[in-house]
Amino acid sequence: MSASQVVECSGACTVTVVHELALPVLNLSTDEAALITSAVLVVWVVGYAFRMVIRTLNIDSGSTMEDNQS
Helix, strand or coil: CCCCCCCCCCCCCCCCCCCCCHHHHHCCHHHHHHHHHHHHHHHHHHHHHHHHHHHHHHHHHHHHHHHHHH
């Protein structure tokens, strides 16, 4: 439960309440965001490289099987 806050002014005063959505993901510095971005790109590149290796192996093994069957 939140505590109540009392504001007392000697004359006319204005009280401004600011509502913020504070998520840790949105409060990143530029360096932290660059680090996360580079990590995601490295994972993507490694996955793409594995895909290309597997594709190359499948193309080579597929061509030898077709030669043996005919």
